Amino acid sequence: MKIPLMNLSDCYEEIYDEIMVKIKSIIDKTQFIGGEEVDKFEQEFADYCNVKHAVGCANGTDALILALKALDIGSGDIVLTVPNTFIATAEAITLVGAKVDFIDIEEDNYTMNPNKLREYLVNQKSPENIKAIIPVHLYGQMCDMEEIMKIAKEYNLKVIEDSAQAHGAKLNGKGPGEYGDIATFSFYPGKNLGAFGDAGAIVTNNLELAKRIKMLSNHGRVDKYKHKIEGYNSRLDSIQAAVLRIKLKHLDKWTKQRIEKAEYYNSLLNDKEVILPKVRSLGKHVYHLYAVRVKDRDKLRDKLSSLGIATGIHYPIPLHLQPAYKYLGYKEGKFPISEQVSKEIISLPLWPEISHKQIEEVCEHI
Structure with a gap:
């Protein structure tokens, strides 16, 4: 028999009618950007991740970019991640003007090796240029965040958890966003929680970071025609938020x-x-x-x-x-x-x- 790598249609049999009713409602209201569905999804996803704040955005790559910008990472800064990840992790670093560098992985779990991270930092002549770490939770499993956070605290480094493959993963009872400053998610259709197209989110326990990310994702606005900072157009569509709300329950x-x-x-x-x-x-x-x-x-x-x-x-x-x-x-x-x-x-x-x-x-x- 033919067997695909993954089958995105099997799960829709039980939720198809509910999704179609919701999409029709959004079309009837013509509320395609922002609004109730986005607000409710952000709260529900924050609750699911056991964090205080979630901000929806256009995709998982933008989530990383917005997280880096919110932490004021930019030109002259170095951000560390791993070589065995999708290029989006590294692209986001260079797209904000920072330099990417790599830390090798643990052989058993394929995630950032804390010993190699420490070794890298000890051997740097100018460690003050290193501003952040992006550990990647891979294949559905979290990194050794206990050790990574100890090192980050010691070297005063910000931590962004790339959680594009880790919806619902746990380590010592804690999930993405409960360890680092920020965790980012992709809702690409093939993810464990997938939208009907591109979508993403950022979660954090820091209210000021959440507010800044929200502004950055919507042209730096504080109201319709007042822009406090330069930002991006990276909003979560209402239809995607509605689909994600239904799927999150399952x-x-x-x-x-x-x-x-x-x-x-x-x-x-x-x-x-x-x-x-x-x-x-x-x-x-x-x-x-x-x-x-x-x-x-x-x-x-x-x-x-x-x-x-x-x-x-x-x-x-x-x-x-x-x-x-x-x-x-x-x-x-x-x-x-x-x-x-x-x-x-x-x-x-x-x-x-x-x-x-x-x-x-x-x-x-x-």
Whole structure:
């Protein structure tokens, strides 16, 4: 049977009618920008994240840019992130005029290695130029935020949690936004909480940051024709907010299904030559992706493709080796764990409603 990497249509059967009624209501009211749906979603999403404030925006990349701008990160500043992430994380840093630099990852969890972070900071001649860290919660699992926050406090660094793949993830009972200054989210359709197009949000416990982000996202306005600062046009559309509000009510159930399906994969692949996802101690992995590692990844991927089974690679080229970052001067071997993982990682089909039979077929061919 043909098995996609993910199936976005399965979940809509139970919510289709509710969504269509809501969209018709918005069309009838012609309230497409801002308004009640956006305000309610921001409050509901803040509550879901156990933080005080959430601000909707146009997409996850803009969320990172707005977070950096709100923290006054710009020209002459250095911001640290990891090489094994989607380019949006690094793009946001350079788009505000700052310089991006990289920290290698932990081999078990594929997230920023706190020991490598400390090593980098200790060896810097001008650490005062380093202003912020963007740890990336990857595949549905949070970074070692306890250690990262200790280091950030020691060096007086701001922390923006890139949580585009971590809706509902936890570490020691705390989620994105409860550790750093700001956490950013993407609601791209394929995310665990996905919109009907691009959408994003920023969450924080800091009221002044929330107010500044809100202004930045809407042309720096304090009212319709008064602009306190220069800003951006990065607002969350009302229809997207309405869709997200409906889907947010189901997110915990879908997350539970993802975890159950991932554990079923684990049970079938446990004795194979496959490195399975390792869940951090006291962590809740929400499995945005079910990513495993195999030695001959490309051969396996070609074989599965020939059988109609889709897979993904997240990510095949670490950012320091991307042509876009050639100007940084990094060569192969600089971040060995990221490079090793990029050659072995493969994402297997996973969505909340994937059947045990489909998982069994994938595992049988592996």
